[in-house]
Amino acid sequence: MSFLKLSIFLVALLLSACGSTTKELTEGEKKAELYYSHGTKLLIEKHYTEALDALGKAYALTPNDARILNNLGMTYYFKGKMELAEQHLKRSLELDAKNSDAKNNLASLFYTQGRMEEAKKIYKEILEDLVYEHQYRTYYNLALISLQQKQSAEAISYLEKSLKERSDYCSAFFKLGEIYREKHSFATALENFKEASKGECYNDPAPLYEQGITLTMMRKNDLAKEKFNELFERFSQTAYAPLATLQLKKLEGNSDENVASQDIKTNMINPKTAKQNQIDDEVDLELYESPQF
Template sequence: MKLALRYLRKDEMQLAKENLEKALEYQPNDANIYRIYAYYSQRVNEDEDAEKFYKKSLSLDSKNADTHNNYGTFLCRKERYEEAEKEFLTAIEQTSYSNVADTYENAAYCAEKAQNFDKAIYYYQYALSHNPNKIGLHLSLANLNINKKEFTVAQLNIFNFLKKSKATPESLWQSIRLSYATEKGASLNKYATQLLSEFPESQRALDYLNHEYY
């Protein structure tokens, strides 16, 4: 199983599969092997097999939070948002689970994809409360709050990010969007100048040049 993971990290997919098959020969009822096989199947775009392996893994170990989280991510990618949320919440409920913040972030991202923005904000906030070092989530919140016209809250989101980080293309972009939304032309020009000066090749610089504020 460890060899299979190593080969997956190196994108040596055939060798990964061979080692997963060998692992199942030795331990045909190991839930972890089926979870990794599900991930392998995702990587090679065999989604039907991936779902089959996730379900098999959970039938062997229904309380494995990592499997619920990974299955939720898979379901979200398939736009099965309600099923994905259920898997994320099941993962979070497991008392021994240590990656709660990551799963809340996954749930937030999935809710955002589903255009359930209030729920996305709720989950992003919970991710931050469980891991305040995930400072990039302040910008995810800023983006959503600007969209909701919650401009004071968005400003606080950006401020909280900048308390712990230097300006980034994303923080400058959210500042530009906020300035545009609140009709503060001088601020917009200031942040735009900084973005084009410090990060001229970034996607956010291109977004600004195309005036894609929303």
């Protein structure tokens, strides 16, 4: 799982052939289902042009299907056509006002456009859906808005609620690590970065790198070296490997266990460049610095 990935909620492909209606499908509806299933698969695989073609054909056959409109909207999003994305997502919600996944897509679209208050309003509407299975993402997204609005205490509260919904949600741990480190609560930051490296995020280098950086800031250079060496051994083919090598060289030049504050500031900027370089490496589409779609 990449720590710079949007997590796009798509109507599940597995649901595409099992709608709630029991009526027999017409020939046109059957074709639309096939196009929808194929288009959704292409969308998940990030073949956006082909997905747009297939979902567009499904839409032409059944223009009032909320699922097709939702996925078509997200295809337009990835093609950079924001107005069309918003138009189709809103139409999807007109047809299925209770679809919290589609609401999340629209709110996250607003977030990426800087329309924070509109996004916040929709996220809070989603929280009213008591049977929604992905509220941990909703709380996470609200935390991101709070951070944009310089409300770090509120962001921490939302992230803690996210973890109550899903105790192994490494995105929330990672973000808490960043917040606490910014506050110079290094021990708490380190614990959160450690939690962020467990479970499904074990194979992501970002939390391990941030542990090394945090240990450096705590002037625990020997432990920091261990983390950077581990990162280099486990993730030698990623953009983090040269960064780890750079940190090791800097630490080797600081035998007195002191690291210049300017170096630390530089260290905290470099990981984001590395994460940007990995944006296209994951199909999972999870992001820790952008809204969880």
